[in-house]
Each structure stands twice: as C-alpha cells, then as structure tokens.
Amino acid sequence: MSTEPKTVPKAVAGPSSFLDDRIGAGDFVKRNMRKIFPDHWSFLLGEIALYSFVILLLTGTFLTFFFKPSMSHVIYDGVYEPLRGVGMSEAYASALEISFEVRGGLLIRQVHHWAALLFIAGMMIHALRVFFTGAYRKPRELNWIIGVLLLTVALFEGLTGYSLPDDLLSGAGMRVTEGAIISLPVIGTYLRFFLFGGEYPGDDVISRFYSIHILLLPGIILALVSAHMVLMWVQKHTQMPGKGRTNQNVMGAPFYPAFMLKAGSYFLFTFAVLAGLGTFAQINPIWLFGPYSPADISAGSQPDFYMAFLEGALRLMPAWEINLFGADQAGTLPLSVIIPALVPLGLIITGMILYPFAERWITGDNREHHIVDRPRNNPHRTSIGMSVVVFYGVLWLLASNDEIASTFHISLNTTTYAGRVLVVVGPVLAYIITYRVCLGLQRSDAAIIGHGVASGVIKRLPDGRFIEVHAPPSEEAEAHLRGKEAVPTLSAHDGAGIPPKGMRGPLGRLRVRMSTTYGGEKVPLDEGHNGHAAVESGDDSPLKH
Numbered sequence: 001m002s003t004e005p006k007t008v009p010k011a012v013a014g015p016s017s018f019l020d021d022r023i024g025a026g027d028f029v030k031r032n033m034r035k036i037f038p039d040h041w042s043f044l045l046g047e048i049a050l051y052s053f054v055i056l057l058l059t060g061t062f063l064t065f066f067f068k069p070s071m072s073h074v075i076y077d078g079v080y081e082p083l084r085g086v087g088m089s090e091a092y093a094s095a096l097e098i099s100f101e102v103r104g105g106l107l108i109r110q111v112h113h114w115a116a117l118l119f120i121a122g123m124m125i126h127a128l129r130v131f132f133t134g135a136y137r138k139p140r141e142l143n144w145i146i147g148v149l150l151l152t153v154a155l156f157e158g159l160t161g162y163s164l165p166d167d168l169l170s171g172a173g174m175r176v177t178e179g180a181i182i183s184l185p186v187i188g189t190y191l192r193f194f195l196f197g198g199e200y201p202g203d204d205v206i207s208r209f210y211s212i213h214i215l216l217l218p219g220i221i222l223a224l225v226s227a228h229m230v231l232m233w234v235q236k237h238t239q240m241p242g243k244g245r246t247n248q249n250v251m252g253a254p255f256y257p258a259f260m261l262k263a264g265s266y267f268l269f270t271f272a273v274l275a276g277l278g279t280f281a282q283i284n285p286i287w288l289f290g291p292y293s294p295a296d297i298s299a300g301s302q303p304d305f306y307m308a309f310l311e312g313a314l315r316l317m318p319a320w321e322i323n324l325f326g327a328d329q330a331g332t333l334p335l336s337v338i339i340p341a342l343v344p345l346g347l348i349i350t351g352m353i354l355y356p357f358a359e360r361w362i363t364g365d366n367r368e369h370h371i372v373d374r375p376r377n378n379p380h381r382t383s384i385g386m387s388v389v390v391f392y393g394v395l396w397l398l399a400s401n402d403e404i405a406s407t408f409h410i411s412l413n414t415t416t417y418a419g420r421v422l423v424v425v426g427p428v429l430a431y432i433i434t435y436r437v438c439l440g441l442q443r444s445d446a447a448i449i450g451h452g453v454a455s456g457v458i459k460r461l462p463d464g465r466f467i468e469v470h471a472p473p474s475e476e477a478e479a480h481l482r483g484k485e486a487v488p489t490l491s492a493h494d495g496a497g498i499p500p501k502g503m504r505g506p507l508g509r510l511r512v513r514m515s516t517t518y519g520g521e522k523v524p525l526d527e528g529h530n531g532h533a534a535v536e537s538g539d540d541s542p543l544k545h
Contacts (some may be wrong), residue, residue: 032472036260038252041131044266049122051270053225054114059112060214068094069164069210070075071203080287088166088291091206095286096164112277116158118274120306123151127352131385133372135238137365141356143231148352149368150224153217155345158306160213166206169284171292172301174205176311183337201294221486241483243476300403305396312395313340316419344395348388358505361516365488376445379438380518386434387427394423442523443482448473449525487519 027320034269037043068089076083078093079100098105127147152441163174178200182188197204237250245251253259277283289298303311317340324331359381360366375382396403398419405412459469473481492512493499502508 001113013407023057028142030190033254035233035255036237036250036252036257037249038092038237042240043237044120044262046126047266048270049119049126050071050225050229052119053145053221054267055271056112056119056273057218059108059115060218062108062437063098063105064214065111066094067091067106067210068315069165069203069207069280071166071206077228081288083290086291089206091164092166092286092291095167099287105527107278109297110281110283113272114274114277114281116161117304118270120151120154120158123147123154124306126383127151128389129181131352131355132375132382133238133240134369134378134381135354136359137369138356138475139233139235139368140238143228143235144356145353146224146228146231148173148347150228150347152345152349153220154225155306157217157221158211158304160209160217161518162304162307164206164213165286166282166285166292168289168292168296168298169286171201171294172297173303173307174201174292175268175294176303177316180337180341182272183334183341185338202291233250236370238370241371241374241480243479244509245371245479245483247368250370250536296418299404302400302403308399309344309392309395311399312397312399312419313344315401316340316395316398316416316423318420344391348392351388359518362490362511363488363519364515371483374436376441379435379442379522380487382438383431383434387431391423392425394419398423408418431508439522442484445484446523446525449478449481484525486521489519490515492516 007394061120072090073087074090074093076086076088076093078084078096083096095109098109130147131145144182158254159173159177163170163177164489178196181191181195184191188392192200195205195208197208230442237252239245239250241254242251253262260315283289290296294350302308303507314337317336320335321334323333324333373381374387398415401415401419402412404410405415452472455471457468472478490503490512491500492503502511
C-alpha cells in the first residue's frame with residue numbers, strides 16, 4: 001500500500017470543510033484522519049492496555065455508586081447467610097452488597113478486576129515488544145520513559161484497588177505493604193502514619209486508598225496515557241523492515257477508515273473477552289475470605305500476578321538485618337524486607353529508563369530509527385531482555401513456594417533454597433541460551449538468502465543422490481531479511497591510528513571494549529554464498545540436504 005492516500009473520502013472531506021469554514025481546522029482534521037498506521041500485528045499489543053484502561057474507567061465509575069470507603073464497624077445483615085451477624089467494616093459490607101444485591105454488580109466487579117490484570121499485562125507485553133525491537137531508540141526515548149512510568153504507577157494503582165474490599169486476603173496484602181513501608185529508614189514511620197492515620201490498621205486507610213485509587217493515580221495515568229498517545233501520534237511510527245519501507249516513510253493503512261475500523265473491532269473483542277471472563281471465570285470471591293482482622297491469617301494467600309514478584313523476593317530473602325547501635329537499641333535495618341521491597345522493582349524500572357541512553361553511549365549511535373530490529377539481529381539486547389524476564393519469572397513463581405511445596409510434596413525449605421539459586425543462575429543461563437539461539441536464527445536467515453527456501457521438491461541427481469530443490473524467497477520475505485543492519489560500534493582509532501580523545505582513558509577504553517562486544521555484525525547475510533542461480537540449477541550444497 002502506498003504511503004500517502006491519493007483521494008480523501010467524503011466522510012473526511014465533508015467535516016473537514018465544515019470545520020475549516022468555521023474555525024480553520026479543516027487541514028488539521030484532514031491530515032490526521034488520513035494518518036498512516038503500520039499494519040503489523042505486534043503494533044496492536046499496546047492497544048490491549050489502552051482498551052483495558054477505558055473499560056476500567058467505565059466499570060470503576062459504576063462501582064463508585066455503591067462502594068462505601070469507610071472502616072466504620074457494622075453488623076452484616078445482607079443476603080449472604082454465612083456472614084449474617086458478623087462484624088465487619090462498612091467497606092467490606094458494601095463490597096458484599098455489590099456482589100449479591102446490586103443488579104449486575106458481581107459481573108461489573110469481576111470485569112473490573114480482570115480488566116486491571118489485563119491492563120498491566122498488556123503494558124508488560126507492549127514494553128517487551130518495544131524493547132526487543134529497539135523501538136525505544138532516538139527519537140522515542142521520552143515516550144519510552146513515559147511508558148515505564150505508566151507501568152510503575154499502574155502497579156500502585158492495582159495495589160490500592162486490591163486493598164479496598166477489606167476482606168481477609170486484601171488485608172493480608174495490606175499488612176505486607178505496611179511492613180515494607182515501616183522498614184524504610186527514617187521515613188517509614190511517617191509514611192505509615194500518613195497512609196493508615198495512626199497505628200496499623202488505623203481507621204482511615206480505606207478512605208485514603210480510595211481517594212488515591214479513584215482520583216490521584218487515575219489522573220496521573222490519564223495524563224501519562226495522553227502524553228504517550230500525543231507523542232506517538234506526532235512522531236513517525238516505527239515499522240518492521242520490508243519491501244519499500246525506509247526511515248523516511250510509513251507504509252500501512254490510513255487512520256480513517258481502515259485503522260479506525262480495526263481499532264473499534266479490537267476494542268469490542270477486548271471487551272468481549274473481559275465480559276466472558278467476568279461471567280464465567282470467578283475471581284476474588286471475597287465472601288469466602290471473610291472480613292479482615294489483624295489477628296487472623298490464612299494459608300495459601302497469593303497476590304495478583306503483577307505484585308507476585310515482590311512477594312517472591314520477600315519469601316526468598318534470608319533473614320538479614322543490620323543493628324547500627326546494638327540489637328537492643330534503635331537503628332535496626334531489616335534488610336530482609338528493605339531489599340525485596342526496593343531492589344527488584346528498582347533494578348527493573350531504573351534499568352528500563354536508562355537502557356536507551358546506555359545503549360546509545362555504548363554504540364555511539366545517534367541516528368534516528370524508524371525501522372525496528374528483529375530481536376535476533378541484536379542478540380545481546382535480546383539476551384539481556386530474556387535475562388530480566390527469567391529474573392522476574394523466578395520471583396513470580398516463588399511467590400507460590402508454599403503452594404508448590406504442598407502440591408508436589410516438596411519441603412518448603414527446598415523450594416526456597418532452589419529459588420535462591422535460580423534467581424541468580426536462571427538469568428545467566430537465559431542470557432547464554434538466548435544469545436546462541438539468536439545466532440542460530442541469523443545463520444538460518446543467511447542460509448535462506450544464500451540458498452533459498454525449501455520447496456518440498458525432491459530431485460535425483462545423475463549420480464543417484466537425492467536433494468531437495470530450494471527456491472528463491474519472495475521479494476517481500478527477502479526485503480524483510482535484508483532489512484537487517486549491523487549494530488553500530490565505536491572505533492578505537494582514527495584514520496591515523498590514534499585513539500580519539502574520548503577513548504584514551506580507562507573509561508574510554510572500557511567503552512570501546514563494551515561497544516566491540518555489544519555491536520558489530522555477528523553473522524553476515526551474504527556469508528559465503530553467490531545467490532540463487534546455483535540453487536535452481538541443482539547445486540548440492542550440504543545446506544540443502
């Protein structure tokens with residue numbers, strides 16, 4: 001499809017003329033309604049998060065009509081017989097009322113919960129797509145940072161919403177949150193008093209979490225989403241390498257009508273999936289858990305998936321602490337809580353924010369990039385990403401170490417010790433394996449360019465041997481493969497053999513070594529091959545057997 005539509009549909013031209021005659025905005029509307037969007041499926045992953053957020057706003061608005069964010073003590077007299085006569089907070093009683101007495105309340109509450117999970121999952125998948133394809137590079141570093149901040153705020157938005165029903169499960173999560181907050185040196189006690197309104201659990205935490213959940217954090221998310229979308233709209237869209245695609249154009253379909261219809265259908269599909277989950281897949285049955293009491297605890301409690309990696313870090317961390325003024329004096333630093341609460345999330349978020357600038361510093365690549373990479377073509381970046389995924393995955397899995405031990409009849413200590421080893425060894429193995437896989441896939445691409453693709457036709461040679469005939473790849477497929485670019489590297493010497501000024505010190509020499517390792521062409525596409533003619537004439541290269 002051409003990069004610029006030749007004609008403007010009447011549905012665009014008419015409103016454009018109307019607006020132009022009155023407020024002079026016709027050209028703006030016409031230009032933006034015909035904006036080109038790439039049509040690769042992976043570019044729609046971010047839409048999942050966007051549509052989930054819209055559904056969250058709609059369902060959350062409905063729930064605010066009936067939820068009472070109060071910790072006032074009441075005696076339940078609703079329709080759920082097992083809890084009738086039990087003392088509980090007004091927040092928990094209203095959550096039960098929504099679930100059993102408000103028409104459609106349970107459906108909306110469950111759709112809201114599923115949408116929250118899909119919102120964060122969609123952002124995670126979208127962030128992985130952007131990272132593995134290098135779509136964060138110049139000029140999109142700012143939009144990448146906005147996306148990382150959006151993911152971070154969404155985690156806290158989910159935490160505050162998870163705590164609102166005031167059931168035993170959410171109360172256990174709130175107790176973990178309080179423990180992590182109070183472990184922070186100096187500021188921990190002040191933060192706890194600010195959130196809980198006094199000693200835990202206090203009388204104000206639900207009302208304060210409610211205000212944070214429906215006003216503060218959604219406002220921040222809405223502002224970040226708006227900024228993210230505006231920058232995405234203003235900047236040229238990235239696209240996959242292929243025939244006719246360059247850094248100076250965008251090939252795909254116009255916003256109206258093609259992408260608008262696609263986006264509308266995708267929104268309805270997302271809504272249908274969430275409505276189906278809310279109807280048929282029970283989630284967070286708060287009536288089974290009962291009201292929260294600081295004196296009660298239940299086995300097998302698990303947080304939602306997006307907070308599980310922090311829970312796993314807490315369970316794996318040894319019981320370390322530092323006593324600054326002796327064990328019986330003030331000044332104890334509980335490392336067993338501080339490190340899991342701050343280090344895993346801090347490493348991942350900080351690493352994501354700094355990575356575009358670190359990569360540019362290592363490679364010296366200051367060009368604008370509008371064509372993304374295939375993950376295999378930058379093996380070190382892909383390996384780093386998979387290491388982080390495995391690190392997160394091990395912590396996420398070990399948040400259920402008690403369930404694993406119970407289900408598979410394994411010692412709880414064994415699962416904990418195994419997790420402590422895997423959280424270190426797993427990312428290293430993931431890096432090595434991913435790097436080798438990427439090189440293998442690059443060699444496969446080189447073989448396709450040099451020898452063609454398997455045709456399924458078996459040919460017998462005059463000497464009695466059988467070979468499989470290979471055919472040249474299609475123009476589109478070959479252009480996709482040849483879109484590969486070598487990762488830039490810094491030069492250790494100028495034309496006269498003298499190191500550049502910035503590369504003469506220890507830091508400069510380290511930067512050159514890192515650049516040489518990280519960048520460069522690992523497997524050239526034309527490695528040792530002469531094209532397709534020999535393939536079609538019956539060349540019996542070993543690669544074709």
